[in-house]
Amino acid sequence: MADAKCATGKCEDKTITYEAVKAIADNILSRIKVKPVIGIICGSGLGSLTEAITNAQNIDYKDIPGFPVSTVPGHAGRLVIGMLEGLPVLAMQGRFHYYEGYPLVKCSLPVRVMKVMGIEYLMVTNAAGGINPTYKVGDIMLIRDHINFVGFSGNSPLRGPNDDRLGPRFPPMTDAYNPALITRALSVAKEMGIPDVVKVGTYCFLGGPNYETIAECKMLHTCGVDAVGMSTAHEVVVAQHCGLKVFAFSLITNKSSLDYEKKEYANHAEVVAVGKSRESTCRELMCRMIKSIAAERGSSGSADCGCTT
Numbered sequence: 446m447a448d449a450k451c452a453t454g455k456c457e458d459k460t461i462t463y464e465a466v467k468a469i470a471d472n473i474l475s476r477i478k479v480k481p482v483i484g485i486i487c488g489s490g491l492g493s494l495t496e497a498i499t500n501a502q503n504i505d506y507k508d509i510p511g512f513p514v515s516t517v518p519g520h521a522g523r524l525v526i527g528m529l530e531g532l533p534v535l536a537m538q539g540r541f542h543y544y545e546g547y548p549l550v551k552c553s554l555p556v557r558v559m560k561v562m563g564i565e566y567l568m569v570t571n572a573a574g575g576i577n578p579t580y581k582v583g584d585i586m587l588i589r590d591h592i593n594f595v596g597f598s599g600n601s602p603l604r605g606p607n608d609d610r611l612g613p614r615f616p617p618m619t620d621a622y623n624p625a626l627i628t629r630a631l632s633v634a635k636e637m638g639i640p641d642v643v644k645v646g647t648y649c650f651l652g653g654p655n656y657e658t659i660a661e662c663k664m665l666h667t668c669g670v671d672a673v674g675m676s677t678a679h680e681v682v683v684a685q686h687c688g689l690k691v692f693a694f695s696l697i698t699n700k701s702s703l704d705y706e707k708k709e710y711a712n713h714a715e716v717v718a719v720g721k722s723r724e725s726t727c728r729e730l731m732c733r734m735i736k737s738i739a740a741e742r743g744s745s746g747s748a749d750c751g752c753t754t
C-alpha cells in the first residue's frame with residue numbers, strides 16, 4: 446500500500462492513494478461473476494445477514510492484497526458477493542475498528558473500494574448500546590444522523606492530501622444518511638408488523654474498545670445521542686465524501702447505564718448473542734430494503750422476500 450506525503454514513514458494516518466484503492470477494486474472485480482450495486486457492512490453478530498445471498502462467492506480478506514484483516518470475534522473476515530432480492534451485492538462479514546489499531550483511513554478503505562468498483566448504495570449495520578432510556582434490547586434504530594466524537598479532534602479518514610477522484614476536500618455531512626431510505630424503512634417496518642421495534646435516532650461513534658462509564662453515558666444522553674458504538678461514522682463520512690447513498694441501522698444489543706442505582710455491565714459475548722437472536726428480523730429488514738431499491742431501479746426482485754426464515 447503506497448503511503449503518500451509521510452516524510453518520516455511513521456505517520457499514523459497514512460494516505461491510501463487512488464491507485465492503491467483501484468488495484469484492490471480491480472483485484473476483486475477480476476474474481477467475481479457479478480458487478481455489485483449495493484455494498485453491505487455487517488455489524489457484530491450480524492454476519493448472517495449474508496445468508497440470503499444466492500450464487501454466493503466468498504473471498505477472505507487475507508486473500509485480497511492490500512486489504513486489512515478482521516481481528517474481532519463476531520466478524521468473520523470475508524466478502525460475500527452474489528445476488529440479493531434481484532440485485533448484485535457485495536457484503537462484508539466483518540469490519541475494521543479503530544481500536545484494532547488501524548488508522549481510520551484503513552478502517553474505511555473498503556468503502557472507497559466499493560465506490561471504485563461501481564457500487565452505488567452502502568448499507569451499514571452495527572451493534573450499539575441504547576442511551577435513549579425508551580430503547581429496549583433488540584430494538585432497531587434507523588440512523589438519521591451521527592455524532593463523530595473521534596472526529597472532533599481532527600482524527601478523520603479524510604485527513605491528509607485529498608484526491609478529487611475520491612471526493613471533494615470539504616464534503617458536507619447533511620443528509621449523510623439518505624432521508625428517503627429512512628422513510629422507506631419506516632414503511633417496511635410497518636409492512637413487517639414491527640413499527641414499535643424500529644426507532645429513528647442519532648448514533649455516536651466512540652473509539653472503544655472499553656464500553657462507556659455511567660458519567661459518559663449521562664453526558665451522551667444530554668448531547669442528544671440515542672445509541673453508542675465503536676464504528677460506522679468513519680465509514681459513512683467516507684461514503685458521503687465519495688457520493689454513495691447510505692442506509693444504516695443499529696441493533697440495540699444492551700442498555701447503557703444512566704443511573705448509578707441501575708448498573709449495567711456490557712460484554713461482547715452478550716452483544717454477539719443479541720445480534721444472533723435478532724438476525725432474522727435484521728435480515729428481513731435489509732432484504733426488503735434491497736427489494737424496494739431493486740423495484741425502483743426496474744430490476745427483477747424475487748416474488749417473495751426470501752429472507753424471512
Ligand SMILES: O=P(O)(O)O[C@@H]1C[C@H](O)[C@@H](CO)O1
Nearest residue numbers: 488489571572675676713716
Ligand atoms: O462492528 P460493530 O460496531 O457492530 O461492533 C460493536 C462495537 C464493538 O466492536 C463491539 C463491542 O461489543 O460491538
